Amino acid sequence: MTNGATRPLRAELAERVAVQGRMASALVELERHPGHALLTSGGLTGQTAQLWVGIEGELAGLWRDFDDHRRIVDAATAAADGGDLATLRRLLHDPSIEVSRTALPLHERGLTGVPERVEHVDLDTLHRRMEAAFDRVSAFVARADAAYRDALARVASPAEQLRVARRIADDLGTEQHAVAELTRRLDVVERAATTDPLGSAVDTGPLARDVGAVVARLRAATAVRDGxxxxxxxxxxxxxxxxxxxxxxxxxxxxxxxxxxxxxxxxxxxxxxxxxxxxxxxxxxxxxxxxxxxxxxxxxxxxxxxxxxxxxxxxxxxxxxxxxxxxxxxxxxxxxxxxxxxxxxxxxxxxxxxxxxxxxxxxxxxxxxxxxxxxxxxxxxxxxxxx
Known part of the structure; x- marks a missing residue:
């Protein structure tokens, strides 16, 4: 007959397993986020690239912490299956997870002291640490994605106008140089929005005005030709x-x-x-x-x-x-x-x-x-x- 004292531990373990499943789903969803795809494209520049260095490190640490969490929960599951309640209790409650290892200088460790300081935490502390890191990483990913989409939205109108200008210019066989120069300027703006969405100030006003002027001239020329x-x-x-x-x-x-x-x-x-x-x-x-x-x-x-x-x-x-x-x-x-x-x-x-x-x-x-x-x-x- 199963000892009643094991039921709270097994219930806690079941909750840990469920939490671990939700962690895995959230991390996978994070890496499938369009903002994550943007940030890991390899072409970042400017402020976005600088900020991503720290956030990318946090994301890597988040995956390491998840691996430690999975390893402890797997070991706890094995202990529960073997009836080893002491090990189960220790794994669920004791600070048995190494999260950092820091070398100590000679003057701090003394003659017989240990050469490094090792920090251990329990599952609850690890969980809180992962939650905080996930919040920071996901917020940054979402912010980068929003900035990228906002920049592209501002570029969309002059880009569409430029496509109209290119089509009319090809039809008339004129204004090719002006369209080429506007295309170059649009490429610069789009590249800034794509590679540094958090640092680029996308002001499309001058570009939109110049594209509009070319389109107006081309349409006027088309009207003259047709009429x-x-x-x-x-x-x-x-x-x-x-x-x-x-x-x-x-x-x-x-x-x-x-x-x-x-x-x-x-x-x-x-x-x-x-x-x-x-x-x-x-x-x-x-x-x-x-x-x-x-x-x-x-x-x-x-x-x-x-x-x-x-x-x-x-x-x-x-x-x-x-x-x-x-x-x-x-x-x-x-x-x-x-x-x-x-x-x-x-x-x-x-x-x-x-x-x-x-x-x-x-x-x-x-x-x-x-x-x-x-x-x-x-x-x-x-x-x-x-x-």
Whole structure:
């Protein structure tokens, strides 16, 4: 019949065996962790490499402690199976596990002292020591993995944008140097994130901005290439409109010179030949980004020339309109003089004769008409105040 005193020892042993199984599972899971794979890849640098040296030593010590724990539990199991309760009790409770051996200097050990200090612990102490080491190692592994994933997440967006840029650049056959330089910069950032996740400050902002600028240029160039017929048709229409604008401007200047006496500024130089030469050279420009920029610049130049021609025409037509305005004002003052009963006054008659002679002359002296009309207005106002 089994002695009842053995049951607590056997129950304790069973618990030790179960704990040992959980230890083994936890250690295996730790070594299968992605962070552990990263740290043991052999390519660590910087702060991560320095920190890993100490943690790796703790991990190795953790496996040694586990081996000692397994050895003691196996020996305790054998003692229990053989009914050796004294050995079972000693293995479970006594400090029988050597955890360190330190050589002592001569002045500390004396003449007859032992040459080294050996530290032994019991299973409970070993268990606590292993728990503390496991917490430190697993926390470091998790921290390294989190830093690595965070860095890769920040790299992901510019990396994807760069893949887009590379595809478009290959399609267009341009921006190859810019894409290659951005790829080199991305490799530097990714390498830092991979080899030193805890020490590398992954700032992808400048890289993302530069990649975005290249993608924008490439997409703009693609839009120009795909819409080239429409874009050039718009340009050709704008160039054709310059012909009409210049014709109207020349006609209005000639009419103004015929109708009014005024010195017009020189007509704007004819820039159409130069603009058409730029239009003819567009397809000879190498690369769609440069071609797109040249097309946009040419459209702006054509629009500016159109504005110049409109302004020159408006100046000439405005002078003709000024004559009509002065005629209208004269008729209004003449009607007012009639209402006031002053239309027969000699000075009024003189001014009316002068104004008719000037305003209906061809060409019309606008300056003289303006002065005479101002005098007519002052005369009516002065006579109104006198009356």
């Amino acid at each position: 080239w017929p429409d874009q050039t048709a718009r340009l050709d229409a704008a160039l054709g409109e310059l012909d009409a604008l210049r014709g109207r401007m020349v006609a209005d200047r000639a009419r103004a010179a015929e109708i009014v006496v005024v010195t017009l500024p020189s007509a704007p130089p004819d820039r159409r030949p130069a603009l058409r030469a730029r239009r003819a050279a567009l397809l000879a420009i190498d690369g769609w980004p440069s071609r797109a920029a040249a097309l946009e610049s040419l459209l702006v130049a054509v629009a500016a020339e159109a504005d110049t021609l409109r302004a020159a025409r408006e100046l000439a037509s405005g002078l003709i309109e000024r004559r009509g305005e002065l005629r209208g004002r004269y008729e209004a003052y003449r009607a007012k003089a009639h209402r006031l009963g002053r239309s027969e006054q000699p000075e009024i008659l003189r001014l009316e004769e002068e104004l008719r002679a000037v305003l209906w002359a061809r060409p019309c002296d606008l300056a003289a008409a303006t002065r005479a009309l101002a005098e007519y207005q002052r005369l009516l106002q002065a006579e109104g105040r006198t009356a």
